[in-house]
Amino acid sequence: MNGGPSGFTNAPVTKTFIIASALFTIFFGIQGRFNSLGLSYQDIFGKLRLWKLIMSIFAFSSTPELMFGLFLLYYFRVFERQIGSNKYSVFITFTILNSLLFEVIAVALLKDPAANLVTPGPYGLIFASFVPFFFDIPVSTRFRVFGLYFSDKSFIYLAGIQLLLSSWKRSILPGMCGILAGSLYRLNVFYIRKAKFPEFITSFFSRISLPSMGNPHSASTRNVAGNIPSYPARQMEAIETFWSIRNILCWLTFMNYRLQRNYPAPVQSTPEPPEDSISTLVSMGFDRDSARQALVQARNDVNVATNILLEAQSH
Known part of the structure; x- marks a missing residue:
């Protein structure tokens, strides 16, 4: 299927x-x-x-x-x-x-x-x-x-x-x-x-x-020069479906946050992002500096920051 x-x-x-x-x-x-x-x-x-x-x-x-x-x-x-x-x-x-x-x-x-x-x-x-x-x-x-x-x-x-x-x-x-x-x-x-x-x-x-809003990690699942093992087709489909649905939910969270808060552009008074939030985004495969900037822009909301980083990757 x-x-x-x-x-x-x-x-x-x-x-x-x-x-x-x-x-x-x-x-x-x-x-x-x-x-x-x-x-x-x-x-x-x-x-x-x-x-x-x-x-x-x-x-x-x-x-x-x-x-x-x-x-x-x-x-x-x-x-x-x-x-x-x-x-x-x-x-x-x-x-x-x-x-x-x-x-x-x-x-x-x-x-x-x-x-x-x-x-x-x-x-x-x-x-x-x-x-x-x-x-x-x-x-x-x-x-x-x-x-x-x-x-x-x-x-x-x-x-x-x-x-x-x-x-x-x-x-x-x-x-x-x-x-x-x-x-x-x-x-x-x-x-x-x-x-x-x-x-x-x-x-x-x-x-x-x-x-x-496809799988942001699709490149990492390919068999490149024999260095990365390939996955069965059904496992690949399950992984891709998971990431696609996850990205939809992140995007909905982002839009809901925007509609409820109507938040403006990032301000300088935003507190420094917590280290555990930065580590969470880094563990997803994002660059540390980009993760920190996204958290500042999202006012330390990890879900919104994730969506910002995914949008930046798609451009």
Whole structure:
């Protein structure tokens, strides 16, 4: 179950969607407006709150949902690499619009004016992606735990189940709508699998995407002149996935710090960085002087300093 190159290589649309989802979730979290998200009968057929329809596509309602959601979106970037960014943009648009339509129909049928029946977040896209994941991604490894048989795909299914049941009925409904939308795409309704957007739309995502957040230590894992041992392909994939997800979390921490504190440029009154913080960054492979300067700029926050150093390496 190889996801291909590390990070967001050849997956600019996925990167843009993940960043947008993270920013919207952080914004509403800081505003304390998680409870105002979600779709209800009144939102759609009463006051027609269009902003809620839009936010229901991107913003998750809690941090655990955000973590599981971003992990699944990050893994499913493999489909963008398989069919190309153009067709994957069509897949995103088709599944989101259809799952949103099914959610509106479901809310209309249930007719509960007081309750938020649909939890927000890109559930439609995530669970629509489980359809090609089930049919098109082969099982490469099987193992047995306490008499039960599992495969390397089991971890993705478990993450999906966790997300599907995160808000119980409010999350099951959009999840089922997403699976239905993904099934329609696979059945090639209206020949949707042959549709393409104009090329300038997908090239737009490549231009606005931030620098790649791939594995910063990829060079150290190569077999150069026989001096550094090579690793099995599956171990390499696990290492690259770990670093990519770690870098995403560091970047989210950095953005959350910026939005909450709105901190200015480094000031001279910043205390000298603690030696243990410098040693922590040096142990990650960063230069001592660069680590100290990053800590000064980040006001001795190790997570923010790590993100600053990673950004500096990517340029």
